Amino acid sequence: MAYIINRLLSVALTLLLISLITFVVTNILPGDVAMVIMGTQSNPEALEGLRESLGLNDPLIVQYGRWITGMLTGDWGRSLVFKEAIGPLIADKVTASALIVVMSMSIALTAAIPLGVWAAVHRDKWQDNAASTTALLGVSLPDFFWGIMLILLFARYLGWLPSSGFVHPAEDFVGAVRHAFLPSLALGLGLMAHLTRMTRSTMTSILGQEFIRVARAKGLTERTVIWRYGLANAIGPVMTVAGLQVGYLFGSIIVIESLFNFTGMGWLTYQALLNRDIPLIQSTVFVIAAVVMITNLIVDLLYVAIDPRIKLP
Amino acid sequence: MSGFFTGKGIFGGGIVLLVLSVALFAPLLVPDAWATQMDMRARLAGPSLAHPMGTDQLGRDLMYRMLLGAQSSILIAGTAVLMSLVIGLPLGVISGYFGGWLDNVLMRLVDTLLAFPALLLALTISAVLGPNFTNTIIAIGIAFTPYLARIIRGEALRVAQMPYVEAARAAGTNDLWMIVRHVLPNIMPPIIVQATISLAFAILAEAGLSFLGLGTQPPDASWGLMIQASRDYLDIAPWTALVPGAAVAITVLGLNMFGDVLRDVLDPRVAS
Numbered sequence: 001m002a003y004i005i006n007r008l009l010s011v012a013l014t015l016l017l018i019s020l021i022t023f024v025v026t027n028i029l030p031g032d033v034a035m036v037i038m039g040t041q042s043n044p045e046a047l048e049g050l051r052e053s054l055g056l057n058d059p060l061i062v063q064y065g066r067w068i069t070g071m072l073t074g075d076w077g078r079s080l081v082f083k084e085a086i087g088p089l090i091a092d093k094v095t096a097s098a099l100i101v102v103m104s105m106s107i108a109l110t111a112a113i114p115l116g117v118w119a120a121v122h123r124d125k126w127q128d129n130a131a132s133t134t135a136l137l138g139v140s141l142p143d144f145f146w147g148i149m150l151i152l153l154f155a156r157y158l159g160w161l162p163s164s165g166f167v168h169p170a171e172d173f174v175g176a177v178r179h180a181f182l183p184s185l186a187l188g189l190g191l192m193a194h195l196t197r198m199t200r201s202t203m204t205s206i207l208g209q210e211f212i213r214v215a216r217a218k219g220l221t222e223r224t225v226i227w228r229y230g231l232a233n234a235i236g237p238v239m240t241v242a243g244l245q246v247g248y249l250f251g252s253i254i255v256i257e258s259l260f261n262f263t264g265m266g267w268l269t270y271q272a273l274l275n276r277d278i279p280l281i282q283s284t285v286f287v288i289a290a291v292v293m294i295t296n297l298i299v300d301l302l303y304v305a306i307d308p309r310i311k312l313p
Numbered sequence: 314m315s316g317f318f319t320g321k322g323i324f325g326g327g328i329v330l331l332v333l334s335v336a337l338f339a340p341l342l343v344p345d346a347w348a349t350q351m352d353m354r355a356r357l358a359g360p361s362l363a364h365p366m367g368t369d370q371l372g373r374d375l376m377y378r379m380l381l382g383a384q385s386s387i388l389i390a391g392t393a394v395l396m397s398l399v400i401g402l403p404l405g406v407i408s409g410y411f412g413g414w415l416d417n418v419l420m421r422l423v424d425t426l427l428a429f430p431a432l433l434l435a436l437t438i439s440a441v442l443g444p445n446f447t448n449t450i451i452a453i454g455i456a457f458t459p460y461l462a463r464i465i466r467g468e469a470l471r472v473a474q475m476p477y478v479e480a481a482r483a484a485g486t487n488d489l490w491m492i493v494r495h496v497l498p499n500i501m502p503p504i505i506v507q508a509t510i511s512l513a514f515a516i517l518a519e520a521g522l523s524f525l526g527l528g529t530q531p532p533d534a535s536w537g538l539m540i541q542a543s544r545d546y547l548d549i550a551p552w553t554a555l556v557p558g559a560a561v562a563i564t565v566l567g568l569n570m571f572g573d574v575l576r577d578v579l580d581p582r583v584a585s
Contacts, residue, residue, distance in 0.1 A: 017425040025437060136573075140513070140566035142520050145540060145558040152547055152554075251430030255521050259544075269433070270525065273440040285429070285437055293428040 011297060018289045019071065023064050026282050037080060067282065077279040081271060086283045090268070094287070096166055097257070097264035099180050100187065101249055107188030108195055109242065113231070115192075116199025116238075121226060123204055131196060138193025143252050147186035147259045154182060164261035183260040187252055191245055198241045202234040236307045243299030247292040322574040328567025336387035339380040349373060349532060360552065367552045369542060375556045381534040382557060386564065389450050389529070390515035394508055396454030397461050402504075404458075405465025410473050410488070410496055420466065426459040435518055439527045449528045453518050457511055464507050468500040475499075502579035509575055513568035520561050536561050 034050040051057055055066065070077060076086040119131035155163030162179050169176040206212065207230055215225045253266030261267070265284065272280035317326065351371045352364075360367045366376040408419045426434070435456035442448040472478060478495055486494070522528030523537025531538060536557040543553035 013421075014425050014428070017422070018428055021425060021429070025434075026441060028441060136566060136569055137562070140569055141558070141562045142517050142524075142537075142540075142565075144521065144524055145554075145561065148540065148544065148547065148554050148558070152551060156548060247428070247430045249430075251432030254433060254436060255525060258525060270436075273436055273527065276440065281437065281440075285433065288430065288433055289428040292430065296428075 007297070011293070014293055015290060016068075018293065019068055019286055020064070022282055022286045022289070023067060026278055026285070027060060027063075071283075071286070076283050079272070079280040080277045081275045081280065082277075086280055089280075090265070090283060090287055093263065093265045093268045094291075096168070096262070097253055097266060099169060099176065100184050100253060100257070100262065100264060101246070103177075103180055103184035104187035104191060104249065105242065105246075107184060108191035108245075111188075112192045112195035113199055113238065116196045117203055117226065117231060117234075119196070119200040120203030120207060123207075128200075132200065135193040135196040135200075138189055139197070141190070143186050143190045144255045144259050146189050147183065147256055150182045150186055151260075166261070166263045179262065183253075183256045183262050186256050186259075187249060190252070191249065194245060194248075195238065195242060199234065199238050202237045203230055206230050206233050236303055239306075240299055240303060243296055243302075246295045250288050250292055317574060317578060319574065321570050325567050325570025325572075325574055328563060329571045332383055332387065332564045332567060335380055336383040340384050343377050343380055366556045367550065369539070369553050370546055370550075375539075375553065378534045378539060379536070379556050379560050382536045382539060382560065383564070385446070385529050385533055385535050386516050386519055386561075389446070389453065389519045390512055392450045393453035393457065393515050393519075394511045396450065397457040397511070398504075398508060400454075401458045401461035401465055405462040406469045406492060406496060406500070408462070409466040409469025409471075410492060412470070412473075416466070420463075423459045423462050423466075427463065429456075431456040431460070431514070432518060432521055435522060436525065436527055439522055444522075444527045445530055446533065449519060449522055452522070453515050456518070457515065461504075461507060461511065465500065465504060468503050469496055472496050472499045506572055506576045506579060509568060509572040513565045513572065516561065516565055516568070 034047055034054060034056055037050065055063060058066075074087060076090070078084065079086050079089060082089060115131050115135075119128040122128050151163045154161045161182055163182065165179055167175040167179045207226075212225060212229060215229045216222075220229075250266070253264065254270050255266070256262070257264050257266035258270045265288065268280070269284040269288065271277070272284055317323075351373055352368060364374050364376065366374075366379065369375055369378065404419060404423075408416045435452040438452035438455055439448055442451065473496065478491065481491055481495055519528055519535070520537035520540070523535045524541045526541070529535035529538055539557035540554055540561075543550070543557070546553055
């Protein structure tokens, strides 16, 4: 119990630090919200008046206090570009991106685990070389390059899937999956490469251990040894790395969603950055960092749940 | 040292050497004029004798632009990684070596920074500072610092608990001398490996930033910018995407292979 309370306090502290970093980074901007609203050619007196009324002349610490109070009470301000309340806007886009994140993670895991196990079982043979080279190629190509190649192949030449746009899953589920498929695949390929490398190295070290030899000596089939004994022990570290990759994924969706015109969280963040929509930048950056941190927390707790050797202190 | 002369080592090392020499010599051998000369009659032309890799939408030679792109890629990625080492090394070493409350505070900060995806952090910093060559370096350099600081701290912590450090302390060595003489030399191998891999990631990050218009700015040649420009002409001129894409892929592949081999040679603890 003490552990859980400790952990939750630490989460609260980290969230506070995240908000502080976000606020500081976005406030070293030359030019401010008033400038963005009125343009650089505006009348200096009018600009000063707007600054005063928006509270931009207050000390930074006061401005931070106002911002964080707003975030805590659900008043996230309005986007300058979209002219909408930021809270509902983000909630809407996060749902869209959740589809891509889940799909790309599923694609990556379903391909990476068998491939990594296969490479580890045939260690140093051609199978291993083939899998390792594929994985190395996967980590070496930028995901937006995969995206362009997928558009060329599946959308332009074969015409099987749409190359851009977003459909809400509640309206048309099949359409939503079809639109999310190519961006998810582009993200999933790079992710798969990382996870294959991880699965391979974890499995390799586990297959060399004593209990695997014992299992074989008992006369268990090779299949049982590899999947029931080997993978069961490798899955923890692989899941941890998959959880850590969620951070990488939230960086990549900015590029991929923009490439595919998929109007999710990454696309929204990019629009905010491009248009210097400062309130929106602050909120999107904060939300992404918070989601990444909470995902890592969940993975940590899952790890404890699936591995009986680890006890809560 | 024989570990270098495996297929992977020779291939990876060869690519790294090739890309470095292209980045170094291309600007001397290829005059800027060749890469910016527009041949309006040969816009989006396929590979030919005059233009071995074809031309872009303005009729500029893709091979020359690709060669010059190597320079900005390597220069930005290299300086950015160097910058994160310059900040991350003292932070990590002090944190790991001295421990205590300082370590707690520094690592809490680093862990928080790690919640920001590196690309998001780099994009935000670049957008905030205004995208240009120098700010791209600063953005990537800051974004990569927490990762390096974390790894360096772990290594410094490991070395600080070694018997030889204890022995030196018993013999009256002061902290500064201890760090310079015993800690730094022993944490260097894993850091060199990590820096090589970071270089690969930094090249991908630069391409991503430039692709989104928040990195290198035109008219400078950059692989990310070239891929960005190719998007509208994919149907009629796919080579405009393939040339810079292949350049990024080969460079990053070479660095990753070289990093793997370096790890096997320098850091035998984790060798497969």
